[in-house]
Amino acid sequence: QVQLVESGGGLVQTGVSLRLSCADSGRTVMYYDVGWFRQAPEKEREFVAYVSRNGGTTYYEDSVKGRFTISRDNVKNTVVLEMNSLKPEDTALYYCAACLRGTYYQPASYNCWGQGTQVTVSS
Numbered sequence: 001q002v003q004l005v006e007s008g009g010g011l012v013q014t015g016v017s018l019r020l021s022c023a024d025s026g027r028t029v030m031y032y033d034v035g036w037f038r039q040a041p042e043k044e045r046e047f048v049a050y051v052s053r054n055g056g057t058t059y060y061e062d063s064v065k066g067r068f069t070i071s072r073d074n075v076k077n078t079v080v081l082e083m084n085s086l087k088p089e090d091t092a093l094y095y096c097a098a099c100l101r102g103t104y105y106q107p108a109s110y111n112c113w114g115q116g117t118q119v120t121v122s123s
Contacts, residue, residue, distance in 0.1 A: 002112040004029070006096050009117030012086060020081040020117060021073075022096030033100045034079040036070060037107055038092035038119075047105040048094070049081060059104060063089075086121045093118050 008020040020036070023029055033053050039045040049070040050059045058070050069082040079096060093116040102109030 002027070002032070002098055004096050004098060004112060004114035006094060006114045006117040009094060009119045011120045011122065013122050014087060016086055016121075017082070017084045018086065018119060020083065020094055020096075020119075021076075022079040022081075022114065023077060024098070028077045029079055029098065030072065030074065030077055032098035032112075033104065034070075035097045035100070035104055035110060036079075036081045036094060037097060038090075038094045039116075040092040043092075045095070045107045047107070050104040051079060061105075083119070086119075088121045088123045091120050 003025040005023050005025050008018060012018060035050045036048040037045050038048050047061050048064055049068055051070045055072045067085045071080050073080050095113055095116045097110035097113050099112035100110055
């Protein structure tokens with residue numbers, strides 16, 4: 001059973017960087033296509049970034065392109081989301097997701113989710 005765990009969130013100031021990690025406590029996340037999503041209060045969950053199983057394909061939501069980078073850490077068996085130049089509008093609960101059946105940017109396409117890690121960016 002896939003059991004995703006996110007880590008690395010925190011409270012930071014505008015312009016600072018954070019590194020989020022996604023691991024599978026049961027097996028290895030390296031077997032899966034993985035997406036990162038975020039949900040701000042009173043807003044719908046939205047796509048942030050995606051990496052394919054072999055790491056060869058990545059996609060990003062337009063507002064994070066050039067600031068966020070998704071990658072695989074094959075040594076630690078995690079998927080990492082490097083977030084640079086953070087803005088207050090990046091404040092949200094960040095989730096990683098796997099078990100993809102469908103379109104990579106749609107939350108409903110993923111059947112496995114972590115509990116999320118909070119990212120708060122102060123102005």
